[in-house]
């Protein structure tokens with residue numbers, strides 16, 4: 146069985162080396178496994194929650210898309226798209242919002258952290274809290290449930306969001322599923338083997354610590370310059386170094402084979418100078434990143450190529466999202482008349498039938514009409530005291546026009562069955578009557 150794996154990347158920053166080793170590289174590797182059906186998308190609606198700078202959001206979506214493609218993501222194998230190109234996602238988000246308890250959102254870590262900060266500052270608890278931030282987990286649930294992902298690889302800070310997605314899915318299934326589940330319950334996937342790279346100062350590499358090594362931004366020069374700024378101890382060349390204790394060695398290992406790592410470690414312990422060690426680290430990074438950088442620059446110079454790939458990804462994603470959304474609309478009572486017409490489909494129109502419609506008159510008597518294939522009336526019957534009489538006459542007519550049922554005087558025709566007058570119609574309507582009765 147194939148496992149559907151889905152993850153989103155918020156488009157606010159520019160990816161750095163830590164993002165590459167910690168998220169991009171392992172995700173691309175995972176997507177190459179035969180039994181994995183991967184969905185990777187740019188969470189650009191999520192970006193609006195954190196960032197109100199349009200230029201920055203626009204630039205980041207482009208850079209992130211180019212980074213993933215340059216790093217080797219195969220958009221033919223993976224469904225790679227932008228959240229904002231799939232309008233079914235915000236639509237689903239609304240449906241989920243309507244079954245999500247506000248109390249559940251009150252417990253979200255990100256929201257609670259804002260409230261705690263506000264309380265500590267002595268301002269209104271909800272100061273600066275938008276509805277976007279508050280209901281962020283519902284949008285994330287929509288991202289995941291829209292494609293019925295089984296596994297969602299994320300960082301530890303996202304575990305609670307996955308639990309909420311499961312809660313919301315269960316609630317929707319329970320309310321509308323009627324024994325049939327619309328949504329798979331997604332499982333969080335935390336990969337502890339994946340490298341968390343240290344930054345220049347040894348703390349986790351993160352933009353908020355301003356300790357990052359750029360991946361493509363600024364070219365090879367910028368990457369080299371950052372590597373040369375990695376903080377080390379003050380041991381001189383020739384003095385033995387503590388490899389295990391240095392984050393430079395940790396960075397090296399994230400790009401090296403075990404043999405290379407062992408050699409590097411030995412060289413440090415035998416007194417390799419830090420300057421030379423940094424150069425070796427840069428060369429190693431460049432071996433992997435250099436060819437990608439060329440592809441990255443090429444893509445950034447041709448943004449329309451990125452756009453084409455993303456549009457193709459959106460088409461692929463919507464092929465799954467649109468039919469599910471249609472079923473969900475129907476489940477909640479929002480089936481559109483257009484969808485009814487569409488589901489009737491052209492093939493059914495071919496076999497459209499004429500039909501009898503029975504009804505009760507204002508005076509309480511029973512009548513019926515024969516409607517032609519196009520919905521127009523062929524005749525309106527006389528009225529009868531007994532619905533059984535009307536029913537019997539319909540049955541007889543459904544078997545075809547009985548011989549000698551038509552009694553004409555040249556202008557009007559009486560349709561009679563066993564001497565019972567069924568209806569009067571004009572002579573010119575007789576062909577229509579015959580053809581309608583062949584099509585009931």
Ligand code: TRP
Pocket residue numbers: 151152153154155188191284285288289297298299303
């Ligand atoms: N919230 C995630 C983060 O900040 C990004 C994200 C948005 C996501 N939608 C998602 C991750 C759906 C996994 C699945 O990292």
